[in-house]
Amino acid sequence: MSFHRITIRINGNLEQVDVPGNLTLLQMLRDKLGLTGTKNGCASGECGACTVILNGDAVNSCMVVAAECDGAEITTIEGLASSGDLDMVQKMILEEGGVQCGFCTPGILMSARALLNRNPHPTEFDIRDAISGNLCRCTGYNRIVTAISRAAEAESAAVK
Amino acid sequence: MVVAQNTRTNNPVGKSVARNDVLEKVTGGATYTDDIQFGPGLLHCRVKRSPHPHALIKKIDYSKALKLPGVKGVATGDDFPDLIGLYLKDRCFFARGKVRFVGEAVVGVVATTEEIAEAAVDLIDVEYELLTPVLDPEFGASPEAPLIHPDLGNYDHPNFIFPVANSNISNHFKIRKGDIEAAWTQCAAIVEHTFRIPHVQHVPIEPHVAVAKCEDNGQVTLWASTQSPFAQRALLAKALHIPESDFRVIAPLIGGGFGCKAGVTMEAIPVAMAMKYKGQPIKFRLTREEEFYTNFVRQGLVIKIKVGCDKEGNLLALQNRMYWDGGAYTEYGVNVTRAGGYSSTGPYDIPNVATDSICVYTNHPVGGAYRGFGMAELHTGVDQAMDMLAAKIGLDPVEFHKKNCVQGGDVLATGMVIHDVGIKECIEKVAQALDWEIKDKPSAPNKLRGKGVALAWKAPAMPPNAGSSALVKMNSDGTVTVSVGGQEIGQGTFTAMAQIAAEALGVPYENVKVSGPIDTRYSPYEWQTVASRLTWSMGNAVRNAALDARKKVLDVVAEAWGEDAKDLDIKDGYVISYKTEESVSIKDIVVYGLPKPNDGGWIGGPIVGAGSFMPSYVTGLDAETGQGNRAVVHYTTGAQGVEIEVDKETGRIEVLRAACAFDVGKAINPDMVRQQMEGGFIQGLSSALFEGCQLVDGVMRNPSFVDYRIATAADVPAEIDTFIIEHAQDDGPFGARGIGEHPLVPSIAAVAAALYDATGLRITNPPFSAEKVYLALLEAGLVE
Ligand code: FES
Ligand code: FES
Numbered sequence: 001m002s003f004h005r006i007t008i009r010i011n012g013n014l015e016q017v018d019v020p021g022n023l024t025l026l027q028m029l030r031d032k033l034g035l036t037g038t039k040n041g042c043a044s045g046e047c048g049a050c051t052v053i054l055n056g057d058a059v060n061s062c063m064v065v066a067a068e069c070d071g072a073e074i075t076t077i078e079g080l081a082s083s084g085d086l087d088m089v090q091k092m093i094l095e096e097g098g099v100q101c102g103f104c105t106p107g108i109l110m111s112a113r114a115l116l117n118r119n120p121h122p123t124e125f126d127i128r129d130a131i132s133g134n135l136c137r138c139t140g141y142n143r144i145v146t147a148i149s150r151a152a153e154a155e156s157a158a159v160k
Numbered sequence: 161m162v163v164a165q166n167t168r169t170n171n172p173v174g175k176s177v178a179r180n181d182v183l184e185k186v187t188g189g190a191t192y193t194d195d196i197q198f199g200p201g202l203l204h205c206r207v208k209r210s211p212h213p214h215a216l217i218k219k220i221d222y223s224k225a226l227k228l229p230g231v232k233g234v235a236t237g238d239d240f241p242d243l244i245g246l247y248l249k250d251r252c253f254f255a256r257g258k259v260r261f262v263g264e265a266v267v268g269v270v271a272t273t274e275e276i277a278e279a280a281v282d283l284i285d286v287e288y289e290l291l292t293p294v295l296d297p298e299f300g301a302s303p304e305a306p307l308i309h310p311d312l313g314n315y316d317h318p319n320f321i322f323p324v325a326n327s328n329i330s331n332h333f334k335i336r337k338g339d340i341e342a343a344w345t346q347c348a349a350i351v352e353h354t355f356r357i358p359h360v361q362h363v364p365i366e367p368h369v370a371v372a373k374c375e376d377n378g379q380v381t382l383w384a385s386t387q388s389p390f391a392q393r394a395l396l397a398k399a400l401h402i403p404e405s406d407f408r409v410i411a412p413l414i415g416g417g418f419g420c421k422a423g424v425t426m427e428a429i430p431v432a433m434a435m436k437y438k439g440q441p442i443k444f445r446l447t448r449e450e451e452f453y454t455n456f457v458r459q460g461l462v463i464k465i466k467v468g469c470d471k472e473g474n475l476l477a478l479q480n481r482m483y484w485d486g487g488a489y490t491e492y493g494v495n496v497t498r499a500g501g502y503s504s505t506g507p508y509d510i511p512n513v514a515t516d517s518i519c520v521y522t523n524h525p526v527g528g529a530y531r532g533f534g535m536a537e538l539h540t541g542v543d544q545a546m547d548m549l550a551a552k553i554g555l556d557p558v559e560f561h562k563k564n565c566v567q568g569g570d571v572l573a574t575g576m577v578i579h580d581v582g583i584k585e586c587i588e589k590v591a592q593a594l595d596w597e598i599k600d601k602p603s604a605p606n607k608l609r610g611k612g613v614a615l616a617w618k619a620p621a622m623p624p625n626a627g628s629s630a631l632v633k634m635n636s637d638g639t640v641t642v643s644v645g646g647q648e649i650g651q652g653t654f655t656a657m658a659q660i661a662a663e664a665l666g667v668p669y670e671n672v673k674v675s676g677p678i679d680t681r682y683s684p685y686e687w688q689t690v691a692s693r694l695t696w697s698m699g700n701a702v703r704n705a706a707l708d709a710r711k712k713v714l715d716v717v718a719e720a721w722g723e724d725a726k727d728l729d730i731k732d733g734y735v736i737s738y739k740t741e742e743s744v745s746i747k748d749i750v751v752y753g754l755p756k757p758n759d760g761g762w763i764g765g766p767i768v769g770a771g772s773f774m775p776s777y778v779t780g781l782d783a784e785t786g787q788g789n790r791a792v793v794h795y796t797t798g799a800q801g802v803e804i805e806v807d808k809e810t811g812r813i814e815v816l817r818a819a820c821a822f823d824v825g826k827a828i829n830p831d832m833v834r835q836q837m838e839g840g841f842i843q844g845l846s847s848a849l850f851e852g853c854q855l856v857d858g859v860m861r862n863p864s865f866v867d868y869r870i871a872t873a874a875d876v877p878a879e880i881d882t883f884i885i886e887h888a889q890d891d892g893p894f895g896a897r898g899i900g901e902h903p904l905v906p907s908i909a910a911v912a913a914a915l916y917d918a919t920g921l922r923i924t925n926p927p928f929s930a931e932k933v934y935l936a937l938l939e940a941g942l943v944e
Contacts, residue, residue, distance in 0.1 A: 039192075
């Protein structure tokens with residue numbers, strides 16, 4: 001099997017990893033880097049539990065080949081809170097009670113963060129659309145939608 | 161409103177304190193089973209499965225698989241001949257002699273990687289001789305059907321399960337109350353209808369995963385995503401002929417279960433492999449495809465209902481014949497059938513009842529526990545029939561429900577007298593929230609609009625003596641550690657237990673920690689995390705343990721201060737004397753004790769409170785009539801309503817708003833109760849609109865998220881009103897009873913009723929997919 005040496009910036013840190021050609025980004029994160037906050041719910045691009053931010057976009061890491069990530073910038077759930085402070089989407093999902101079993105939560109938070117980064121004033125439709133690839137079986141979604149919308153408001157209030 | 165952190169919340173019961181399990185869930189720090197690191201020694205397991213619904217195994221050839229580098233070995237049914245099963249012992253770790261459903265495990269392979277194990281599986285050849293499959297429960301129950309378990313008459317089972325030897329009937333539960341034949345003659349209106357409810361899958365976002373290791377000395381450890389660590393210990397240890405104390409189950413957080421991680425599921429496989437290949441941990445995880453087609457399902461149901469009322473609309477008689485498609489084996493199916501039987505009237509007061517609830521072996525996936533445990537399926541039939549009867553006798557459905565719903569003191573179909581229930585208030589709240597009296601116009605000419613309401617009840621379905629226990633350990637920093645054996649599955653039980661302990665002890669909620677993960681070696685016993693029973697049963701155990709600790713603290717202080725314990729209290733973490741107005745922080749007492757007066761030595765010492773709970777009053781039911789003194793511990797009741805629009809051009813149902821109201825006895829944490837109501841309703845709505853296993857000749861044709869669709873954020877109504885009604889449970893902690901399962905019970909029936917209100921059509925076989933609704937509109941001439 002061929003190995004590739006790739007360099008990535010992950011949660012702000014530069015890392016060099018040797019990955020076999022068939023390894024997915026999800027497998028690399030969980031099995032090679034021990035970043036187990038990113039979850040595997042289907043390994044086939046259908047549930048969103050494995051969502052990370054890759055070069056600014058929310059992607060299903062189970063559908064990305066790790067070897068092709070050379071030079072990429074990746075944020076996982078472990079990198080969402082910076083220097084001990086929770087990110088606004090983390091804070092709001094806690095306040096709104098949008099977490100039950102928590103298995104979908106990392107993926108949802110990464111989708112939400114990517115949305116707010118590219119669209120700081122999303123409509124409710126934009127929010128539902130942005131997380132429609134993130135399945136949650138516990139919460140019924142509405143509290144998550146409210147949390148993301150409140151996070152957007154709080155962040156734009158802080159900018160003003 | 162959630163109470164802010166960094167506060168001291170005293171008397172937290174009834175307050176929406178922040179959950180204690182969620183911070184690490186938003187940072188990625190929460191540990192689920194698949195996250196545990198086992199190092200390079202970890203082996204992996206994959207399984208060769210049956211492609212046939214019913215066949216004899218003629219020959220298994222795994223010689224090629226064993227030659228593959230990295231393969232450690234294989235196991236088959238002959239390695240583990242003992243029968244296991246939670247109620248009826250009817251299955252082996254791997255198929256023996258015969259396969260009974262598509263996806264049944266035939267050979268297990270252990271290898272150094274998952275990929276090698278999978279490659280080895282492909283190299284195994286199994287020769288089968290096909291048998292005629294049984295694919296319909298009603299046919300399966302008939303004498304013409306081929307026998308799926310010819311040995312049924314010899315299987316071990318408890319005395320409340322009634323299998324019929326030389327048939328496919330694994331349980332037949334009956335109720336005979338009153339004189340049903342005479343009652344039909346009194347009826348002014350009768351509705352008779354058959355409803356077909358499909359198999360559905362639980363679909364937790366975390367697939368099943370388990371790791372097992374057997375030490376050379378025979379001690380086995382199982383790490384599993386499980387709702388039932390203690391039941392697994394008991395069942396697996398027995399099947400493997402090892403002492404329970406040598407079998408340890410460690411159960412980290414669960415990424416959703418909804419019943420599919422209850423009892424023994426796929427964990428038996430890595431445990432079996434570990435027994436054969438000792439010394440290294442062996443991991444087995446289901447792929448999403450396996451999660452869909454090999455795992456326990458909510459079994460399908462054919463329900464034939466005949467129900468009648470007098471001219472005022474008072475219910476007089478119900479005949480209810482249910483054929484449960486129990487599948488190839490019956491981990492929980494037989495008890496779902498029993499629960500469906502004793503609750504078969506739904507929450508209605510009906511004097512004459514004849515019920516036959518029949519669990520039938522078929523060559524379909526195995527029926528398991530699914531949130532609601534038979535009640536959603538039952539209510540889909542019963543509540544639609546009630547809606548039909550209301551229409552037939554000319555009563556508004558809300559009036560009809562209010563007139564006929566159970567009330568405290570009613571004698572139920574089993575002979576049990578029901579406790580005080582607030583279901584009538586639930587109906588009123590829902591009707592009010594939906595402006596029931598007002599008929600809104602459709603939002604567009606191509607839409608039809610309607611409202612529907614349905615009721616729900618459910619009792620914890622469990623053996624009469626399912627118990628709980630708890631420990632409350634006092635720490636020298638003033639905090640309290642609560643140990644329990646019930647699982648945090650996302651419902652918030654660790655939070656509720658901390659609230660109950662804090663309330664009973666007299667300390668702030670924030671000072672109470674609940675220890676996890678559950679570990680059968682260190683955690684106190686809990687039957688299982690199922691049946692919406694933890695708040696009530698484990699809550700009682702925690703309360704008792706906290707009261708025990710409290711008494712020990714007060715006794716020490718009373719002796720040290722020369723006071724009567726009656727004059728002392730614990731408030732905000734301080735022991736106070738009402739008599740002398742002295743006070744002392746508990747942290748100064750609970751580990752190091754207190755000095756006696758005049759340097760006369762010490763009293764007290766580390767304080768641990770212990771408590772347990774087990775209901776003592778549930779009685780057996782007569783095999784022929786279903787009559788008995790008390791069939792169940794209690795019922796949680798409620799109502800749900802929806803307003804919908806149907807798009808005539810597509811058949812698509814849009815739920816505009818919904819209302820849910822349940823009588824929870826006492827809401828320990830009101831916001832968490834609302835979370836259950838919302839999430840449960842959406843899961844129920846998802847099964848009403850989208851879900852069903854497409855089983856064709858025993859093969860599930862839609863084993864993926866693409867083909868088996870569940871509700872997404874784009875599908876759910878933004879407006880869901882929730883109402884908490886509180887008629888205290890006499891033996892619940894602070895009056896509480898459970899609410900975990902109930903909110904999804906009435907959802908399908910509520911949508912069906914709204915669909916009728918909007919279109920005049922009765923569709924009696926969910927899901928109400930756009931295609932099905934469109935075809936029905938077409939057939940009825942409502943669209944061209
Ligand atoms: S695990 Fe990647 S989408 Fe499901
Ligand atoms: S919180 Fe359980 S899947 Fe979303």
